[in-house]
Amino acid sequence: MSVVDEIKTKLDIVDVVSEYVALRKSGRNYTGFCPFHPNVRTPAFVVFPDTQSWHCFGACGMGGDVFSFVMKQENMEFSEALQLLAKRAGVELAPRSPAETAEEKRKERLREINVAAAQYFHNLLLQSEEGARAREYLARRGIASETISAFQLGYALDAWEALKGHLVGRGYQAADILTAGLIIEREGGGYYDRFRGRLIFPIRDMRGQVIGFGGRVLDDGLPKYLNSPRTPLFDKSSVLYGIDLAKGAIRRENMAVIVEGYMDVLMAHQHGIANVVASMGTALTEAQLRLLKRLTKKFTLALDADAAGDQATLRGLAVARETLDRQIVPVPTPRGLISYEGRLDAEIRIITLPEGKDPDEVIRESSDGWNELVQAALPVVDYYFEAFTSDLDLTSAKGKSEAVRRLLPIIREITDSTEQTHYVQKLS
Ligand SMILES: [Zn+2]
Known part of the structure; x- marks a missing residue:
């Protein structure tokens, strides 16, 4: 048995989660208010003792095992959660080799x-x-x-x-x-x-x-x-500038806004807009999104409006689609059993910035103006629709067929069939 499995058999997920969340027994399972998204009305957070797993049926839709719960709750890396839970379970981790100890000291x-x-x-x-x-x-x-x-x-x-x-x-x-x-x-x-x-x-x-x-x-x-x-x-591709100061707000608001520059982050936080982090460069990476996924599944990208920024947005989107692919999560059927349903693992929106303006400038002018832009952010596919067809005359047959040619590859990627139908109709 692996150490992870040994820890899991010795700990009850209900005990561990109870330290952070007030749980009530409900049939075979336990429910409470989800600690990972703002909610006070319906307890949508469920812990399943049978499978030793948890899942939020509310806005954040997150779920996993006792390790992922502790990692999210404590903002820990897996190795840190392993240390913590091993101690709690009374499981000895293999002693570190001299090389590991030296590396840790360095x-x-x-x-x-x-x-x-x-x-x-x-x-x-x-x-x-x-x-x-x-x-x-x-x-x-x-x-x-x-x-x-x-x-x-x-x-x-x-x-x-x-x-x-x-x-x-x-x-x-x-x-x-x-x-x-x-x-x-x-x-x-x-x-x-x-x-x-x-x-x-x-x-x-x-x-x-x-x-x-x-x-x-x-x-x-x-x-x-x-x-x-x-x-x-340090590995620039797996870090987000401002994450330490933004993590609380990202969780509370259940949304992370990703900008490009240091100054954008400074200005946002200075205006009390604290759910903002920067990708520190032009391309958003998979590792950066995985980091944020510990806090929320809703991302809004606000990348610079200039030409380079446009390219970066499209590249960022490609990464976003690859990273946030389908994941299987347990969903109770009406009969109270747990079945599995594939669902899209995140919601990504794109802010369209005024021509030639950085988030920094928009926020400095008016934080209300910024909030409006965030509210008006388009879902990824809608953004693609606008970005790829803005130069076409969609009332003409020629314009339409060109739009279909450009957009079909994107529509094929949509995994939700209702959503897919919606966009196919939009094109016809
Ligand atoms: Zn939740």
Whole structure:
């Protein structure tokens, strides 16, 4: 028996869930209010002792076993949930090998280095003379001091060895600072700082730990944005900027809004729109969506309206469709049995931004205006319809047949037959 199975046989899911959710017995099962979406009227959250599983029949539609419940509830990775539940079940996990222990220690050192670097950059932004240019930039962009401290924004001096000197002075090894991605090796030996003369955005994981950095130039230098390289802690493609500060709101509102840039996230949160995260680049990845799926199944994409942004939106959509494919979830039939029904695993909408405007600008003008755009966001397929037919005359036979040619591949992907029929009719 695997450790996971052993833990499952020793724990009762009803006991574990009861620690977080008030459950009432209802026939063979237990019901309560779902902790993963806002609901107070009907207890749509069901725990099934027979199958040791849970499912929400309300807005979020999530479900799974005791592990997925703890992962969602505690915002944990699987390995962390395993530790917690193993302890609770009194199951010994295999002792870590020396290599694993060494790796864990190394990661811990990298985390410490990131914390020290973030603090160093932050102090420079707030206090240094040179940091004035970054302070002025933020003031010009309308970023408040509360936002600067909530996101621990920083400034990297325009110098070759400033951060390196600071960290080495605090006792960290150059080799570790290099692994953390903060310095770069010189060809002739020695190291220099990766981030120089830039506004710094510490990038934090779901639990608020600094795992990497983004840096923006304050002049016309290139690249405009520079991120940490891939490190043992940081992989840009599986991180969302702002997730640590957004996770509560995403859960409460049962919706995540995904934007492209750091500044969009800052401005949204500053205006109390806290369910916003950034993909930090142009393409939304599968790993990023999987991260968000722990919090909600409703995604709204607000990607920049310029041409590059349009391409990114379409690429993002392709990823979204691949990631959020069908999943089998238990659904009780009228006879009270559990059957299985395939259902689409998420709802994705697209915000159409006003031409040439970033979310940052829209929100700064009016948060009501932003909320209206979010409300008016189109379901993915509707968005495709508009995007792919905006240049066609749909009253003409020629325009119609071209629309069919462009849209049929998308309509074929729709798994819900009622929905599919709806769109086929729309085309005829
Ligand atoms: Zn729910």
